[in-house]
Amino acid sequence: MNLEVVNAVGSGDLGIEIDLNRLATDVKEVEFDPDKYPGAYVRLEGVEPLITVYRTGKYIITGSKSDEEAYSCRKQFLKLLTDEGVLGEPEDEWFSMQNYVCTGELDQVQNLNALAIGLGLEYTEYEPEQFPGLVFRPDDTPVVILIFSSGKVVVTGAKDIDMAEEAFQSLKEDLDALV
DNA sequence: GGGAGAAAAACCTTGCCCGTATTCTTAG
DNA sequence: CTAAGAATACGGGCAAGGTTTTTCTCCC
Numbered sequence: 001m002n003l004e005v006v007n008a009v010g011s012g013d014l015g016i017e018i019d020l021n022r023l024a025t026d027v028k029e030v031e032f033d034p035d036k037y038p039g040a041y042v043r044l045e046g047v048e049p050l051i052t053v054y055r056t057g058k059y060i061i062t063g064s065k066s067d068e069e070a071y072s073c074r075k076q077f078l079k080l081l082t083d084e085g086v087l088g089e090p091e092d093e094w095f096s097m098q099n100y101v102c103t104g105e106l107d108q109v110q111n112l113n114a115l116a117i118g119l120g121l122e123y124t125e126y127e128p129e130q131f132p133g134l135v136f137r138p139d140d141t142p143v144v145i146l147i148f149s150s151g152k153v154v155v156t157g158a159k160d161i162d163m164a165e166e167a168f169q170s171l172k173e174d175l176d177a178l179v
Numbered sequence: 180g181g182g183a184g185a186a187a188a189a190c191c192t193t194g195c196c197c198g199t200a201t202t203c204t205t206a207g
Numbered sequence: 208c209t210a211a212g213a214a215t216a217c218g219g220g221c222a223a224g225g226t227t228t229t230t231c232t233c234c235c
Contacts, residue, residue: 006202006204007202007204007212008203009202009203009212009213011213011214036199037199037200037215037217038199038200038215038216038218039200039201039215039216041200041201049202050201050202052200052201052214052215055217056215058214058215058216059215060213060215061202061214062201062202062203062213062214063201063202063203064202065203097213098213099202099212099213100212100213101203101204101211101212101213102204103204125210127209127210129207129209130207130209131205131206131207131209131210131211132205132206132207132209133205133210133211135210135211143212144210144211145211146205146210147205148206149206150206152204152205152206153205154204154210156203156204156213157212157213158212159213181234181235182233182234182235183232183234184231184233185230185231185232185233186232187228187229187230187231188228188229188230189226189228189229190226190227191224191226192224192225192226193222193223193224194221194222194223194224195220195221195222195223196219196220196222197219198217198218198219198220199216199218200215200216201213201214201215203211203212204211205210206209207208207209
């Protein structure tokens with residue numbers, strides 16, 4: 001309910017080892033600096049999400065606004081590898097979404113100090129000196145919700161959108177019960 | 180002083196955690 | 208930058224545990 005996905009992360013496996021140095025020299029869309037990070041970055045033309053590939057063949061796609069966008073990006077990535085002769089049969093590898101980051105808004109402005117107590121100090125972290133948002137970790141879900149005094153919220157850690165929606169809905173019910 | 184055994188110290192391997200990098204939003 | 212999440216991997220550092228080596232005690 002009224003949550004907007006702002007970032008989706010997915011991961012997959014090509015099933016074969018990749019020579020990142022060769023890939024970086026052969027393909028202009030690939031950036032690789034092993035001294036800074038072991039993964040190689042692939043920025044496809046006209047594609048928003050970023051693909052990070054590793055020597056092992058595992059890869060992650062970050063920055064998608066939806067799972068459709070992530071899957072589309074993956075498709076183009078596989079095509080690129082196939083065209084480059086790196087991949088033979090791209091059918092047998094998997095890909096799945098790992099995390100959704102969403103933004104939402106609560107009806108009224110929040111008093112975070114009171115909210116921390118209301119939601120339970122054992123489930124919340126609020127240190128305005130360090131970070132302006134209240135971190136809420138419900139015990140019945142792996143989802144984490146950041147609540148700001150403006151009423152804006154960030155829901156993260158969900159494996160799927162329903163999980164995020166449920167956690168947000170649950171938070172709203174908790175808030176109604178507190179009034 | 181030398182041999183046996185135990186205790187201590189030195190050494191080395193393993194494992195785990197952290198930082199490194201990426202995305203994206205929120206807001207002091 | 209601070210904080211959160213998730214996947215991914217690699218080097219470094221520290222701790223712990225295990226093994227080897229050195230030292231020391233006891234007694235003949």
